[in-house]
Amino acid sequence: MEKVLEVKDLHVTFTTYGGEVQAVRGVSFDLYKGETLAIVGESGCGKSVTSQSIMRLIPSPPGRIADGAVQFKGKDLTKLKESEMRDIRGADISMIFQDPMTALNPTITVGEQIIEGIMQHETISRQDARKKTLEMLNLVGIPNPSERLKHYPHQFSGGMRQRIVIAMALVCEPEVLIADEPTTALDVTIQAQILDLFKDIQKKTGVSIIIITHDLGVVAQVADRIAVMYAGKIVEAGERREIFYKPQHPYTKGLLNSVPRLDLDGADLIPIGGSPPDLFAPPAGCPFAARCNFAMEVCDRVYPYKTHLSRDHHVDCWLQDERAQKMLAGVK
Known part of the structure; x- marks a missing residue:
C-alpha cells in the first residue's frame, strides 16, 4: 500500500506557570492511501494535540513541537514556514x-x-x-x-x-482528512448518518482519514487500523479485528471492558480505576502501571520495548516479555 503520511517520534510540549507539560511523547504511526486510521483513548491522552501538530495548529507559545517529524510528500511538515503550511492546509491535508x-x-x-x-x-x-x-x-x-x-x-x-x-x-x-471527534455533539441517529457519509465519500474520492475519538462504537464502524493512546504515547496499534478480538495491552482491554454490551445478559461495566499520570512529570516506566492489575516491579522503572505480534499489530507492555509469559503460564 502507498504510504501517504508518516509521523516519526513526535514530541509536543506546553510551557505553563506550573512547568512543562509533555502532552505527546514519542508518537509514531503511518497512514496509507484510502484507509481509515482511528486514534482512540480517554480525554487528555494527547489525541487532539497529535492531530493539531500534524496541521501545525499548536499555538506557540505555549506549545511547541519539541522533536520528531511529520513526513508528507517528501517534506517534513514540522520544518516548513507558515506560508508553506497555509498552502498545504485545506488543499492537501484538511x-x-x-x-x-x-x-x-x-x-x-x-x-x-x-x-x-x-x-x-x-x-x-x-x-x-x-x-x-x-x-x-x-x-x-x-x-x-x-x-x-x-x-x-x-x-x-x-x-x-x-x-x-x-x-x-x-x-x-485533499489526500488526508483529519476528523477530530466528528460525531461527539450529535445524537445517535445523526452519528450513524455521518459515519455512513465518511465511508461513502472515501469510496468515491480515495481520501485517507485519521479519526480521533474516544467512542469505540464509532471505531468499530469505520476504522481499518486502530492506535490506542495513553498518557501521550501509542501503547498498542493494529488492525481493527486484532484490537477488538485480540487486545494485548491492559489499557486496551480496560477500554473494551468499559463499553456497554447489549448482546450479553447481565454484563457489567468494568471501569478502569485510578487516574492518568501527571504529564508535568511523567513516570519513567509504563504510564499505565499505577492502574494496572498486572503491574510488575519493572513496569514502574523502565518503559517496555515494542513487541510486534503481526505485521500491523504491536504493543508496548512488559507482559509480552517471555519471562512474564512463563510466569503467567505458571499461574494458570
Missing part, C-alpha cells in the same frame, strides 16, 4: 474540528465560506468555484444546495452543520 458551530463563521453564508476556501487554493473563477461548491454540498447530502448555500450556519441543524464542515474540508480534494 481537518474537521470537534464543534461544527464554532468551526463556521456565523456572519457569513456557508456557500461563501466554502467558495472562499476553494479560491484560496485554486486558480479558478468564482462561477466555477460556486459550481464546485454545489457539487460538494450535493455529495454530502445537503438537500436543495443552490438555495442552502445562501443560508447562515444558525439556519442548519447540528447534523447539517457537520455535513457543511465535511464539505469545506473535502472541497479541494
Whole structure:
C-alpha cells in the first residue's frame, strides 16, 4: 500500500506557570492511501494535540513541537514556514474540528465560506468555484444546495452543520482528512448518518482519514487500523479485528471492558480505576502501571520495548516479555 503520511517520534510540549507539560511523547504511526486510521483513548491522552501538530495548529507559545517529524510528500511538515503550511492546509491535508458551530463563521453564508476556501487554493473563477461548491454540498447530502448555500450556519441543524464542515474540508480534494471527534455533539441517529457519509465519500474520492475519538462504537464502524493512546504515547496499534478480538495491552482491554454490551445478559461495566499520570512529570516506566492489575516491579522503572505480534499489530507492555509469559503460564 502507498504510504501517504508518516509521523516519526513526535514530541509536543506546553510551557505553563506550573512547568512543562509533555502532552505527546514519542508518537509514531503511518497512514496509507484510502484507509481509515482511528486514534482512540480517554480525554487528555494527547489525541487532539497529535492531530493539531500534524496541521501545525499548536499555538506557540505555549506549545511547541519539541522533536520528531511529520513526513508528507517528501517534506517534513514540522520544518516548513507558515506560508508553506497555509498552502498545504485545506488543499492537501484538511481537518474537521470537534464543534461544527464554532468551526463556521456565523456572519457569513456557508456557500461563501466554502467558495472562499476553494479560491484560496485554486486558480479558478468564482462561477466555477460556486459550481464546485454545489457539487460538494450535493455529495454530502445537503438537500436543495443552490438555495442552502445562501443560508447562515444558525439556519442548519447540528447534523447539517457537520455535513457543511465535511464539505469545506473535502472541497479541494485533499489526500488526508483529519476528523477530530466528528460525531461527539450529535445524537445517535445523526452519528450513524455521518459515519455512513465518511465511508461513502472515501469510496468515491480515495481520501485517507485519521479519526480521533474516544467512542469505540464509532471505531468499530469505520476504522481499518486502530492506535490506542495513553498518557501521550501509542501503547498498542493494529488492525481493527486484532484490537477488538485480540487486545494485548491492559489499557486496551480496560477500554473494551468499559463499553456497554447489549448482546450479553447481565454484563457489567468494568471501569478502569485510578487516574492518568501527571504529564508535568511523567513516570519513567509504563504510564499505565499505577492502574494496572498486572503491574510488575519493572513496569514502574523502565518503559517496555515494542513487541510486534503481526505485521500491523504491536504493543508496548512488559507482559509480552517471555519471562512474564512463563510466569503467567505458571499461574494458570
